[in-house]
Amino acid sequence: MAWSITDSPDVFRAEAGAFVASRPDLHTMMLSGLDTIERLRSGEATPPAVLGWWRDEGEERTTGAFVWMPPHLLAASRLADAPCTSLAQLLSAGDHPFRGLMADDATIRLFSEAWKTVTGSTPESELHLRLYRLEQVAPPRVAPPGEPRVATAKDRDLLHAWCTSFVEEAGSLGADLDTFVDERIAGKGWRLWEVGGEAVAMAATTPTVAGMARITPVYTPPEHRGRGYGAAVTVAVSKAAQEAGAAHVLLFTDLANSTTDRLYQRIGYRPVSNYQIMQP
Structure with a gap:
């Protein structure tokens, strides 16, 4: 099991677009981030983009996703333990400096544990928010x-x-x-x-x-x-x-x-x- 990664919004939409659009409320930050990337790329700018989707082994259905435009926050959907561990490994070894994650409380807890295991450092929660x-x-x-x-x-x-x-x-x-x-x-x-x-x-x-x-x-x-x-x-x-x-x-x-x-x-x-x- 591993994340599939692209820098192409078109590819991401083809693979994970239906999943992201299935809950516009819970996935609001991913939708906004993807829209920003597409609007900037339609002009002269070409912002960096790291777009990922998760499928359990042997499954064709996307069950997790993230949208990231470094150096901004990475926005993720609700993730289980395995994708959190894999994401921590991916980000710790990535080409772009990872500065923060925005996700629901349960995902943050799992990712924080994974990040500490992978890197040895303890992350901090900067803000506690409620979505309305x-x-x-x-x-x-x-x-x-x-x-x-x-x-x-x-x-x-x-x-x-x-x-x-x-x-x-x-x-x-x-x-x-x-x-x-x-x-x-x-x-x-x-x-x-x-x-x-x-x-x-x-x-x-x-x-x-x-x-x-x-x-x-x-x-x-x-x-x-x-x-x-x-x-x-x-x-x-x-x-x-x-x-x-x-x-x-x-x-x-x-x-x-x-x-x-x-x-x-x-x-x-x-x-x-x-x-x-x-x-x-």
């Missing part, structure tokens, strides 16, 4: 003042500054900020909440891929917090994602922040699974 899926939009019972609008290129400096603040508070967005901001402006994925012509909160949605879109980031500057603006702009951007064709609207929260957990459940999001980001 939108069940039905439930606007706040007491709506805050203001209204949403689509952010445009004129808002770029503000979006960039707020994204920088978000990263300082919550951690990396996993992409170059200039690219992250500009792609979402071009795709009309940003929403600002305005009160009296002043922007007081922002939220963005990823492009819809395989019926899935993910809300990230959601940010309210400290001076505007506690007034319901974050919930309101999240409702607005969630509706926008649905209108763009997303049947699965998702978001991750940091389990260390109980406030956001309660907020998202109040507006219609329900827990799916817990995830971790592990660093070797």
Whole structure:
């Protein structure tokens, strides 16, 4: 039993595409990563890609997969013991420096044990996350003042500054900020909440891929917090994602922040699974 590896998105889709698309919620990070690789390769860039799928011996059905664009995080599906051990061996001997894995809690535990056995080093969990899926939009019972609008290129400096603040508070967005901001402006994925012509909160949605879109980031500057603006702009951007064709609207929260957990459940999001980001 071993991983099959390719750098070709076309080959990966032929071998593992049906498996990855079978659970757009659980495989959200793989779907986004694959979409990013394909979009970059359709232009002038040729980003490195390591794409893998797992089939048990004698089986034709794919039961595990990962998508990796070094040096970013590797995103994996739920994996059993054998593929975790094989993946640890593959990554420890690979050509690209391995900087971290994002997967569900059970996979992280198995992979961490395998990594320690293979390398002798003990990995650390950097973040504990919870994946939520939108069940039905439930606007706040007491709506805050203001209204949403689509952010445009004129808002770029503000979006960039707020994204920088978000990263300082919550951690990396996993992409170059200039690219992250500009792609979402071009795709009309940003929403600002305005009160009296002043922007007081922002939220963005990823492009819809395989019926899935993910809300990230959601940010309210400290001076505007506690007034319901974050919930309101999240409702607005969630509706926008649905209108763009997303049947699965998702978001991750940091389990260390109980406030956001309660907020998202109040507006219609329900827990799916817990995830971790592990660093070797």
